[in-house]
Amino acid sequence: MKLFLVKSTILDTIKQNLSLMLPDFEKADSPSEWLEDRLGSSPFEATKFPEIPQFTLDMSSDDPSKTDGTNASIVYENLKFLSDSQATDERFWAALCLREYWPFVRYRWGFDKKGATEAGINQHVFFGYNVRRSLTRNTMSRLWWAARLTMNPDPHDPDPYRLTRFACENADTIMHALERSTSNSRDINHAFLSAILDARDVEGLTMNTNIIGELAKYLNLLGGVYVLDCLPQKAIYDKILARARNIDAREMAKKEL
Secondary structure, X not given: OOOEEEOHHHHHHHHHOHHHHHHHHOOOOOOHHHHHHHHOOOOEEEOOOOOOOOOOOOOOOOOHHHHHHHHXXXXXXXXXXXXXXXXXXXXXXXXXXXXXXXXHHHHHHOHHHHOOOHHHHHHHOOOOOOHHHHHOOOHHHHHXXXXXXXXXXXXXXXXXXXXXXXXXOOHHHHHHHHOOOOOOOHHHHHHHHHHHHHHXXXXXXXXXXXXXXXXXXXXXXXXXXXXHHHOOHHHHXXXXXXXXXXXXXXXXXXXXX
């Protein structure tokens, strides 16, 4: 599979004319099949990356969100050669969404059942927000970055995507874990997510998205007191786990009132 970018000028043209193109986006056909006719030239240019085998994404669940953990590992394993800088390029991710993985885009966001919307296309095919936020909204980039920032690169780890699957259990968890100012650090993410996962699975504490959001805010507060990159992972893990226990005790006390 050859990898492409959407040409910069074409990218701007498409985004500026989404409302006019929406009926075409609602078709099952790949946009690459009609964009060239609509625009008068190919919207894509080849990258200098070597060709890779075309990979297949899981579209087997009636609840598409349940496939995120598996698909994050698939996308990252096949595109792990990308540098962090290359992986922030809207043109690259938009090309994947518009070409080979359009059927997955339609499946993941329900365009195949509910139809596409201008807002849905803007945020899940293109970058509809600032770069950091868009990376966790674009269909393909969110999977790559979820794995990039949560997987364990240790070759001896028998389950390197354990935290990736946990982070992908809920879209809010991805947001809380990956859109923070500290989210570019894999070590901090590992400590943060490991503590929450152990609080839930080992200690049996309730860890819903609201509590995870509260813990994410606490991590940001810690970042104002400590240089988190200089703290051992174990120290961050212990602080998050202790906070999770305090929150659980507080919620239990509320129920007893």
